Amino acid sequence: MKKVLTYLKSNQTRFVGELAEYLKFPSVSAQPKHSKDVKSCANWLANHCRVIGLKTKVVSTAGHPIVVATTFVKRNSKLPHFLVYGHYDVQPPEPLDLWKTPPFQPRIVDGQIYARGASDNKGQHFAHLKAVESYLKTGTPLPCEITFVIEGEEEVGSEQLEPFLERNSSALACDAVVISDTGMPGKGRPALTYALRGIAALELLVHGPAKDLHSGIYGGSVENPAMALCVLLAKLRDARGRILVPGFYDRVVLLSRLERRQFSRLPFDAASFQKLLGSPKLFGESGFTSNEQRSARPTIEINGLTSGYQGEGSKTIVPAWARAKLTCRLVPDQRPAEIAKLLKQFLRKICPPTVRLVVSQGHGAEPYLVSPESRAARAALHALKSAFGSEPYLIREGGSIPIVNQFKRVLGVESLLLGLALPDDNLHSPNEKFDLDCFFGGMRMGAHLWPELAEAVRPSVNGR
Amino acid sequence: MKKVLTYLKSNQTRFVGELAEYLKFPSVSAQPKHSKDVKSCANWLANHCRVIGLKTKVVSTAGHPIVVATTFVKRNSKLPHFLVYGHYDVQPPEPLDLWKTPPFQPRIVDGQIYARGASDNKGQHFAHLKAVESYLKTGTPLPCEITFVIEGEEEVGSEQLEPFLERNSSALACDAVVISDTGMPGKGRPALTYALRGIAALELLVHGPAKDLHSGIYGGSVENPAMALCVLLAKLRDARGRILVPGFYDRVVLLSRLERRQFSRLPFDAASFQKLLGSPKLFGESGFTSNEQRSARPTIEINGLTSGYQGEGSKTIVPAWARAKLTCRLVPDQRPAEIAKLLKQFLRKICPPTVRLVVSQGHGAEPYLVSPESRAARAALHALKSAFGSEPYLIREGGSIPIVNQFKRVLGVESLLLGLALPDDNLHSPNEKFDLDCFFGGMRMGAHLWPELAEAVRPSVNGR
Numbered sequence: 019m020k021k022v023l024t025y026l027k028s029n030q031t032r033f034v035g036e037l038a039e040y041l042k043f044p045s046v047s048a049q050p051k052h053s054k055d056v057k058s059c060a061n062w063l064a065n066h067c068r069v070i071g072l073k074t075k076v077v078s079t080a081g082h083p084i085v086v087a088t089t090f091v092k093r094n095s096k097l098p099h100f101l102v103y104g105h106y107d108v109q110p111p112e113p114l115d116l117w118k119t120p121p122f123q124p125r126i127v128d129g130q131i132y133a134r135g136a137s138d139n140k141g142q143h144f145a146h147l148k149a150v151e152s153y154l155k156t157g158t159p160l161p162c163e164i165t166f167v168i169e170g171e172e173e174v175g176s177e178q179l180e181p182f183l184e185r186n187s188s189a190l191a192c193d194a195v196v197i198s199d200t201g202m203p204g205k206g207r208p209a210l211t212y213a214l215r216g217i218a219a220l221e222l223l224v225h226g227p228a229k230d231l232h233s234g235i236y237g238g239s240v241e242n243p244a245m246a247l248c249v250l251l252a253k254l255r256d257a258r259g260r261i262l263v264p265g266f267y268d269r270v271v272l273l274s275r276l277e278r279r280q281f282s283r284l285p286f287d288a289a290s291f292q293k294l295l296g297s298p299k300l301f302g303e304s305g306f307t308s309n310e311q312r313s314a315r316p317t318i319e320i321n322g323l324t325s326g327y328q329g330e331g332s333k334t335i336v337p338a339w340a341r342a343k344l345t346c347r348l349v350p351d352q353r354p355a356e357i358a359k360l361l362k363q364f365l366r367k368i369c370p371p372t373v374r375l376v377v378s379q380g381h382g383a384e385p386y387l388v389s390p391e392s393r394a395a396r397a398a399l400h401a402l403k404s405a406f407g408s409e410p411y412l413i414r415e416g417g418s419i420p421i422v423n424q425f426k427r428v429l430g431v432e433s434l435l436l437g438l439a440l441p442d443d444n445l446h447s448p449n450e451k452f453d454l455d456c457f458f459g460g461m462r463m464g465a466h467l468w469p470e471l472a473e474a475v476r477p478s479v480n481g482r
Numbered sequence: 483m484k485k486v487l488t489y490l491k492s493n494q495t496r497f498v499g500e501l502a503e504y505l506k507f508p509s510v511s512a513q514p515k516h517s518k519d520v521k522s523c524a525n526w527l528a529n530h531c532r533v534i535g536l537k538t539k540v541v542s543t544a545g546h547p548i549v550v551a552t553t554f555v556k557r558n559s560k561l562p563h564f565l566v567y568g569h570y571d572v573q574p575p576e577p578l579d580l581w582k583t584p585p586f587q588p589r590i591v592d593g594q595i596y597a598r599g600a601s602d603n604k605g606q607h608f609a610h611l612k613a614v615e616s617y618l619k620t621g622t623p624l625p626c627e628i629t630f631v632i633e634g635e636e637e638v639g640s641e642q643l644e645p646f647l648e649r650n651s652s653a654l655a656c657d658a659v660v661i662s663d664t665g666m667p668g669k670g671r672p673a674l675t676y677a678l679r680g681i682a683a684l685e686l687l688v689h690g691p692a693k694d695l696h697s698g699i700y701g702g703s704v705e706n707p708a709m710a711l712c713v714l715l716a717k718l719r720d721a722r723g724r725i726l727v728p729g730f731y732d733r734v735v736l737l738s739r740l741e742r743r744q745f746s747r748l749p750f751d752a753a754s755f756q757k758l759l760g761s762p763k764l765f766g767e768s769g770f771t772s773n774e775q776r777s778a779r780p781t782i783e784i785n786g787l788t789s790g791y792q793g794e795g796s797k798t799i800v801p802a803w804a805r806a807k808l809t810c811r812l813v814p815d816q817r818p819a820e821i822a823k824l825l826k827q828f829l830r831k832i833c834p835p836t837v838r839l840v841v842s843q844g845h846g847a848e849p850y851l852v853s854p855e856s857r858a859a860r861a862a863l864h865a866l867k868s869a870f871g872s873e874p875y876l877i878r879e880g881g882s883i884p885i886v887n888q889f890k891r892v893l894g895v896e897s898l899l900l901g902l903a904l905p906d907d908n909l910h911s912p913n914e915k916f917d918l919d920c921f922f923g924g925m926r927m928g929a930h931l932w933p934e935l936a937e938a939v940r941p942s943v944n945g946r
Contacts, residue, residue, distance in 0.1 A: 215698060219796045228760020233783045234679060234881025237811050238723075239755075239776035241765040244784035244806075245719065251709060252716035257834075259702075291703075296692020301705040301836035312703035319697045320708035321799055326786035327807060332683045332844050334809050335785055342708075343791060345798050347701050370721075372765035380796050417698025 022465045025152040030458060033148050034131065036066070037457070038124040040106075040140050041133035047082055047107035047174045056082050056107060056170050063106050063168060070147060071154040072166065079178035082107060082170030089150065089164045098162040098475045099192040100468075103421065103433070104143025104199065105172035108135035109446045116448035129454050136452035137439040142198040143168055145438065145457055149464025161472035165190065172199075176421055183428040193475040194394050195425045196467065198460060200437030203284050203411055205453060208402040208463070211435035212395060213387040213414040214422060215313065216348035218357045219380030222247065222365065223341050224373050230326065230335040237336055241372035244325040244340040250375070251342060253368055254318050254361075259303035259311075261318055263364045269351045273314055276390070280412040281309050313414040317347045318361075345380075347416060354382025383418045388432045397470035398434045405463035434471075436463060486929045489616040494922060497612050498595065500530070501921070502588040504570075504604050505597035511546055511571035511638045520546050520571060520634050527570050527632060534611060535618040536630065543642035546571060546634030553614065553628045562626040562939045563656040564932075567885065567897070568607025568663065569636035572599035573910045580912035593918050600916035601903040606662040607632060609902065609921055613928025625936035629654065636663075640885055647892040657939040658858050659889045660931065662924060664901025667748050667875055669917060672866040672927070675899035676859060677851040677878040678886060679777065680812035682821045683844030686711065686829065687805050688837050694790065694799040701800055705836035708789040711804040714839070717832055718782050718825075723767035723775075725782055727828045733815045737778055740854070744876040745773050777878040781811045782825075809844075811880060818846025847882045852896045861934035862898045869926035898935075900927060 026033075043059035046052040060076050060083045067074040067087035074087040085106065093099065111121035111134045119125045121134035131141070143166070153160050167190070169179055183190060202209040226243030227236070255261055273281070291308055292300050302311035321344065326337030346357050362377045369375040388395055390412045402410035415435075422433045438460040444450045490497075507523035510516040524540050524547045531538040531551035538551040549570065557563065575585035575598045583589045585598035595605070607630070617624050631654070633643050647654060666673040690707030691700070719725055737745070755772055756764050766775035785808065790801030810821050826841045833839040852859055854876045866874035879899075886897045902924040908914045 217698075217798070219798075221796075226761055231759065232881065233781070233785065233809060234681075234811060234879070236759060236776055237783045237880060238779050238781040239764065239766045239772040240759050240761050241763075242783050244787050245715065247787075248712040248715040248784070251712040255709065295695065295700065295704050297690055297704050297836065298838050299705075299834075299836045300703065301834070302703045308703040312700055315702050317697070317702040319701045319706050319798075319800055320712070320789065320804075321697065321797055321801065322790035322792050323708050323711075323787045323804060324792045325784065328786050328788045332685075332807055332809060333785055334681070334683075334783075336783055337786065340784075340787060343796055345697060345796060347698060370763075370765070372761065372763045374762050415698075416701060417696065 019465065019469070021156040022152045022158050023462060025156045026148065026458070026461045026465060033461070034126070034454060034457070037131065037141055037144050040066070040144060041124040041131070041135055042122055044111070044122045045107050045135065045170065046110050047171050048110055059106050060085050060170055067147065067166065070151040072150070077182065079182060081178045084170065084178070084182055085166070085168040087166040089154070089160055093163055098472050100162055100164050100471060101190060101192050101195045102143065102146045102164060102166045103195055103197045104146070104166070104168045105139050105170065106168050107170045107173050108140070109138065109173050113448065118449055126454070130451040131454060132449060132451045134450050136450050137443040138445045138450065139172065139199045141452035141457055142438045142460060145460030146196070146198060146464045148461045152465060161469050164468070165192070172421070176424070179421060180424045180428060183424060187428055190429055192429060192431055194431050194471065195433040196436060197422070197433050198436050198438050199419070200415060200435045201439040201441060202437055202456070203413065203441070205440060205455065206406060206408055207285070207411055208406040208408065208459065209411040209413045209437060210390065210395060210398050210402060211413050211415050211437055212390045213314070213350060214385060214419055215416050216352065216354055216385035217381070217383045217418050218346045218348060218354040219382065220344045220358055220361060221341065221378045221380060222250070222344065223339060223376040223378070224250070225339050225376065226373050227336060227338050229338050233334040233336050240336055241370065242336050243373050244337055246370060246373040247325070247340040247342055250365055250369060251320060259301065261316065263360050265360045266316065266357065269353065270316060271350045273310065277314070277412070278310070281307060281314070283411060284309055284413070313416040314349055316349050316352055319345055319347070321345055348385045350385045350387040352385060354384060358382065383420055384423055386419070386422050388434065393474040394432065394434060394471065397474035398436055398467065401463050401466035401470045402436065404466040406459050483929065483933070485620040486616045486622050487926060489620050490612065490922070490925045490929060497925070498590070498918060498921070501595065501605055501608050504530070504608060505588040505595070505599055506586055508575070508586045509571050509599065509634065510574050511635050512574055523570050524549050524634055531611065531630065534615040536614070541646065543646060545642045548634065548642070548646055549630070549632040551630040553618070553624055557627055562936050564626055564628050564935060565654060565656050565659045566607065566610045566628060566630045567659055567661045568610070568630070568632045569603050569634065570632050571634045571637050572604070573602065573637050577912065582913055590918070594915040595918060596913060596915045598914050600914050601907040602909045602914065603636065603663045605916035605921055606902045606924060609924030610660070610662060610928045612925045616925070616929060625933050628932070629656070636885070640888070643885060644888045644892060647888060651892055654893055656893060656895055658895050658935065659897040660900060661886070661897050662900050662902050663883070664879060664899045665903040665905060665907070666901055666920070667877065667905070669904060669919065670870060670872055671749070671875055672870040672872065672923065673875040673877045673901060674854065674859060674862050674866065675877050675879050675901055676854045677778070677814060678849060678883055679780070679880050680816065680818055680849035681845070681847045681882050682810045682812060682818040683846065684808045684822055684825060685805065685842045685844060686714070686808065687803060687840040687842070688714070689803050689840065690837050691800060691802055693802050697798040697800050704800055705834065706800050707837050708801055708804040710834060710837040711789065711806055714829055714833060715784060715806060723765065725780065727824055729824045730780065730821065733817065734780060735814045737774065741778070741876070742774070745771060745778070747875060748773055748877070777880040778813055780813050780816060783809055783811070785809055812849045814849045814851040816849060818848060822846065847884055848887055850883070850886050852898065857938040858896065858898060858935060861938035862900055862931065865927050865930035865934045866900065868930040870923050
């Protein structure tokens with residue numbers, strides 16, 4: 019391990035230069051004008067993997083290619099096998115005029131490398147590549163086999179990933195997936211993201227009169243569907259932020275003491291959080307902190323409202339219909355289909371007979387949880403601590419990461435989310451950057467991770 | 483009077499032909515391509531008034547001209563003076579493919595004349611012109627002076643009418659205004675519309691976070707302004723249809739026994755009314771009939787809702803803001819500014835500190851009421867009974883007719899609304915028509931009206 023770490027340290031300058039080369043590709047997956055750049059980027063990455071010593075191929079898909087690089091030519095079935103997931107595609111850089119330096123001309127200022135894709139996600143998976151390089155180049159035997167799966171469509175929905183996993187499920191059969199594509203709460207505060215919220219989307223359409231009616235001639239003698247919709251929606255939540263749909267919380271796994279302690283460790287300042295939101299006052303389910311509310315508690319959000327006249331001035335109608343788009347954020351062990359059903363049942367029950375309610379169900383995603391006390395999670399925490407020199411945080415994220423569910427569904431394995439991005443890294447925004455200390459820390463984490471993880475999944479130890 | 487009525491009867495066929503001529507003009511005030519037609523129509527009408535024997539001028543305005551025709555050259559100050567208001571402009575005929583016959587090629591089928599503008603409003607004021615013609619052509623002395631004011635912009639907001647009234651307020655000083663531009667409850671069921679609802683428009687804008695937020699990352703820790711808006715709106719009304727704004731009903735004049743009896747006389751079938759609305763079930767303030775609810779009771783209607791994402795599928799955001807457009811329909815003696823103020827106060831009081839509420843006030847119109855027991859109203863009722871041979875109805879209409887308030891404000895006089903349109907006349911819709919029996923009845927009403935009205939306003943009798 020010492021050789022590995024020394025190699026990492028002594029080659030830092032070269033690594034930063036290589037990352038800068040990688041960041042020069044405008045691999046914007048969403049913009050057809052960049053499809054050649056996306057391809058060139060994949061080829062550069064594949065070539066780099068080969069130089070490192072990985073067996074590499076560029077796999078064509080119906081969309082952008084996937085770069086697959088392995089530490090083995092033929093798998094040694096006695097060793098555990100891990101996947102490292104990443105994506106070489108980036109968000110569009112627009113609006114360009116808000117960038118202080120051009121998005122595809124990487125520049126280092128105050129220990130930060132500025133470029134589109136720096137932290138999301140090129141810099142993060144590049145740290146893993148460099149860690150593996152240091153094993154290979156120092157001749158240090160890896161205690162496991164590793165396959166890098168670096169796709170080119172994460173920013174446009176990863177549509178080709180699941181078919182790819184399915185086509186290659188036996189070659190990709192593994193013990194766990196490692197993903198560095200999330201964040202850490204602050205510099206020098208490494209973190210394992212052990213839970214994600216799921217989602218259930220619904221659309222409510224309330225039909226009133228057959229067509230918009232003159233509110234002078236008919237108003238008062240017919241239910242206004244916009245009002246009926248508001249009354250329905252207002253009944254979903256109480257003033258303390260508690261969802262009133264019967265059964266909604268039934269499967270919610272309560273936060274453990276350990277988890278709440280972890281939440282309370284997170285750096286948090288109410289005034290700056292409120293300023294960040296720009297809201298007049300913070301609000302959320304009572305009995306929980308803001309961080310708990312936004313990552314460990316389920317919600318029902320109205321994402322959109324539409325009814326009647328929306329232009330300038332006024333139009334005196336009783337609208338024919340009113341619509342609301344809703345999404346519920348779900349936490350373990352809530353199930354999207356069940357929550358959608360409970361919501362539908364409740365809405366149908368409370369809907370007055372004066373309007374007709376149509377509820378249609380949208381997409382759903384399961385919430386995700388890896389026990390922070392599992393052997394794999396503990397191994398990751400050890401690696402984080404060794405790499406960053408401080409007690410890692412255990413965090414939950416409020417959003418969904420669909421690929422995590424794809425790995426679980428297709429390969430039946432858990433993902434360890436070991437994010438290296440800082441809160442001020444401007445992901446998806448102008449002036450995206452990656453902190454070089456996070457880059458170097460990420461490499462060290464990568465170096466420490468493989469012995470820890472290999473040990474954690476060893477059959478002799480965990481009885482598998 | 484006998485001579486007058488005989489003249490009306492024996493000239494019916496000619497009158498229908500003249501009305502058909504009048505209806506041929508596509509005097510669509512809203513469409514610039516028809517501005518020449520609007521002008522030609524005004525000139526035709528003015529010429530027709532002159533042929534009848536009226537002193538006539540076409541008054542230019544900043545918009546379409548107003549035709550002014552009087553029974554006098556110099557006013558006889560000993561006689562009462564009445565205005566007859568009408569409008570020669572019409573609604574756009576579109577969609578043209580839904581018309582069974584072309585909108586500006588009048589056609590008579592089953593005693594109905596079909597054309598755009600037939601009942602709204604050419605046919606209705608033409609009946610008044612014919613009634614006055616029968617006085618003038620038979621040499622029967624009129625017991626009053628009459629001024630016809632027929633404008634060309636009613637369908638686009640009558641913006642030039644009030645300045646015109648102001649400029650000519652002394653020439654137009656009068657005892658009352660007669661307007662046939664409303665409806666009757668059914669064939670052979672004449673009616674005096676003695677009350678109209680007023681209006682107060684408001685816009686509510688609820689600000690939440692400074693910008694749309696990711697509902698995964700922040701949802702749960704910040705108030706959703708769309709939800710806050712729904713909660714506010716849901717508190718405006720209870721499940722029995724009663725408005726919950728304190729003071730809202732304070733000035734509402736209760737319906738008298740006479741009025742409720744009049745309401746109960748109106749032909750009404752709940753099943754067909756519901757079918758007309760197309761609503762799953764009737765709904766309104768409990769304790770009142772549908773007709774009372776829609777014309778004699780105040781309301782708060784949501785005319786439009788806007789928030790967040792409105793396109794296909796879903797967008798997982800906490801929207802930055804949510805907006806509702808509201809209008810209150812007001813009844814005597816509610817005051818638009820006061821109601822708007824009460825509503826604002828209530829909303830501000832119940833608005834939580836987690837969002838910022840901005841209420842902006844839109845247009846307002848006073849409700850209108852002529853006592854059905856006033857001398858002028860009784861005179862009109864007599865005329866209606868004589869003309870149609872049945873007991874007239876006293877009705878309230880739920881909409882506003884802004885010109886009525888203009889006449890009151892500028893000239894200080896009441897308007898008698900003696901509508902001749904039937905519920906199935908397709909006003910503002912394809913296949914607009916006017917029932918010829920209503921046309922003939924309207925002429926007879928016009929003939930009977932002047933002696934009755936002149937008598938009603940005579941100083942010696944009513945002590946003025």
